[in-house]
Amino acid sequence: MRISVIGCGYLGAVHAACMAELGHDVIGVDVDQSKIDALSEGRAPFFEPGLPELLKAEHGRLRFTTDISEVSHARVHFVAVGTPQTEGSNAADMRFVDAAVDALLPHIGPGHLVVGKSTVPVGTAARLAEKVEATGAELAWNPEFLREGFAVSDTLTPDRLVYGVRRGDDRASEVLDEVYRRPLSTGTPRIVTDYATAELVKVSANAFLATKISFINAMAEIAEVTGADVTTLADAIGHDARIGRRFLNAGVGFGGGCLPKDIRAFQARAEELGVGHALAFLDHVDRINVRRRARVVEMVTEELGSELKGAIVAVLGLAFKPDSDDVRDSPALDIASQLALRGVKVQATDPEAIETSRARVPLIDYRPNTRGAVEGADIVLLLTEWREFRALNPAEVGAWTSARTIIDGRNCLDASQWRANGWKYRGLGRS
Numbered sequence: 001m002r003i004s005v006i007g008c009g010y011l012g013a014v015h016a017a018c019m020a021e022l023g024h025d026v027i028g029v030d031v032d033q034s035k036i037d038a039l040s041e042g043r044a045p046f047f048e049p050g051l052p053e054l055l056k057a058e059h060g061r062l063r064f065t066t067d068i069s070e071v072s073h074a075r076v077h078f079v080a081v082g083t084p085q086t087e088g089s090n091a092a093d094m095r096f097v098d099a100a101v102d103a104l105l106p107h108i109g110p111g112h113l114v115v116g117k118s119t120v121p122v123g124t125a126a127r128l129a130e131k132v133e134a135t136g137a138e139l140a141w142n143p144e145f146l147r148e149g150f151a152v153s154d155t156l157t158p159d160r161l162v163y164g165v166r167r168g169d170d171r172a173s174e175v176l177d178e179v180y181r182r183p184l185s186t187g188t189p190r191i192v193t194d195y196a197t198a199e200l201v202k203v204s205a206n207a208f209l210a211t212k213i214s215f216i217n218a219m220a221e222i223a224e225v226t227g228a229d230v231t232t233l234a235d236a237i238g239h240d241a242r243i244g245r246r247f248l249n250a251g252v253g254f255g256g257g258c259l260p261k262d263i264r265a266f267q268a269r270a271e272e273l274g275v276g277h278a279l280a281f282l283d284h285v286d287r288i289n290v291r292r293r294a295r296v297v298e299m300v301t302e303e304l305g306s307e308l309k310g311a312i313v314a315v316l317g318l319a320f321k322p323d324s325d326d327v328r329d330s331p332a333l334d335i336a337s338q339l340a341l342r343g344v345k346v347q348a349t350d351p352e353a354i355e356t357s358r359a360r361v362p363l364i365d366y367r368p369n370t371r372g373a374v375e376g377a378d379i380v381l382l383l384t385e386w387r388e389f390r391a392l393n394p395a396e397v398g399a400w401t402s403a404r405t406i407i408d409g410r411n412c413l414d415a416s417q418w419r420a421n422g423w424k425y426r427g428l429g430r431s
């Protein structure tokens with residue numbers, strides 16, 4: 001099939017490359033020339049495992065352009081632009097989605113299908129459908145559930161496909177079945193529903209995941225004042241199949257370009273709809289999450305004394321999670337900058353996220369590796385659980401620094417091993 005993908009960010013670039021991998025002819029469109037240049041040369045503009053290989057594939061089915069008129073050759077048009085948080089409000093900023101659809105309108109007509117992938121406030125698809133249908137084209141909403149770091153495999157082998165279509169629009173479903181023929185052939189569950197349900201599936205999934213993480217982080221707060229161990233607690237409750245162990249890792253909490261802004265936009269939309277009370281609990285989910293960051297700053301103060309100015313703190317990890325260079329609303333970068341603002345000299349490192357961090361927070365002293373970050377430090381913080389940090393040898397790190405306190409913000413280290421090597425180990429919600 002001939003497919004266009006509007007927006008070539010974390011979502012769109014991966015989607016375009018994966019659609020070509022599935023055998024379709026794909027044109028990716030973005031307004032950012034530097035992004036298009038990089039993608040056209042087979043370079044990923046951000047770190048995502050597996051994406052460079054797909055971009056370099058020699059099948060000739062994938063092109064990128066800034067010229068929106070080139071989409072007229074395609075019949076299926078995915079809208080994959082961002083919906084960030086609006087400045088000064090909790091609501092989603094819909095300018096990019098509206099601009100993308102408006103830009104498409106002159107180039108579509110009967111026989112074309114526009115497919116929304118962006119995460120949007122419920123009601124958006126119905127609103128956009130009127131514009132799209134005025135051209136004779138149709139609209140479907142097909143939310144994306146990909147996780148950064150696993151974006152390629154999540155797109156090629158999704159755990160479910162959701163199509164939001166106009167009631168009775170069998171053609172839109174048939175077209176999407178053709179697009180996703182390969183994953184469907186391996187038994188991927190497919191749910192066909194109305195626009196509102198499809199939009200809500202996405203935000204409610206993210207709200208649930210955020211709630212699960214904040215639940216265990218709330219238990220960490222209780223563990224901290226009772227001497228209990230939240231990791232053992234998570235293991236024990238996770239054995240209950242109704243609860244499950246995944247997404248029960250307590251630590252510095254969730255960040256990234258999705259969970260934080262999605263729960264805020266969901267609340268803002270519920271308030272607009274007059275049912276804000278239904279999602280009032282998400283405000284607590286958000287607060288628990290942000291409190292964990294403050295708690296780490298407090299723990300550093302407990303260790304170093306109230307006079308933080310001039311102290312040297314080593315920060316291992318800046319990305320919002322491992323296998324990503326994304327620092328949007330990253331708990332790690334937030335903690336590092338809160339400390340820097342208090343006059344601490346922060347020496348930070350990350351395998352992939354130094355440049356993305358530097359662009360946002362220049363006042364941190366970025367170091368190329370762990371050894372550089374811990375040299376001369378008074379205390380070490382592990383804030384993103386990259387494999388190389390999880391595998392650190394406490395004796396070796398101890399030879400690089402005179403610091404003997406480590407705060408494990410992801411509860412990912414073996415506490416007894418660090419203690420056995422002379423370190424004071426502190427986790428979050430762990431005795």
Ligand code: UDX
Nearest residue numbers: 144145146147148247248249253254255256258320321
């Ligand atoms: C999320 C959803 O998982 C995905 O389905 C959706 O499409 C986009 O948003 P992503 O933002 O890539 O994906 O990251 P995810 O793996 O969900 O992690 C989100 C945050 O939660 C990270 O900061 C991570 O470190 C944190 N987290 C995750 C925890 O703090 N504890 C956990 O147990 C799991």
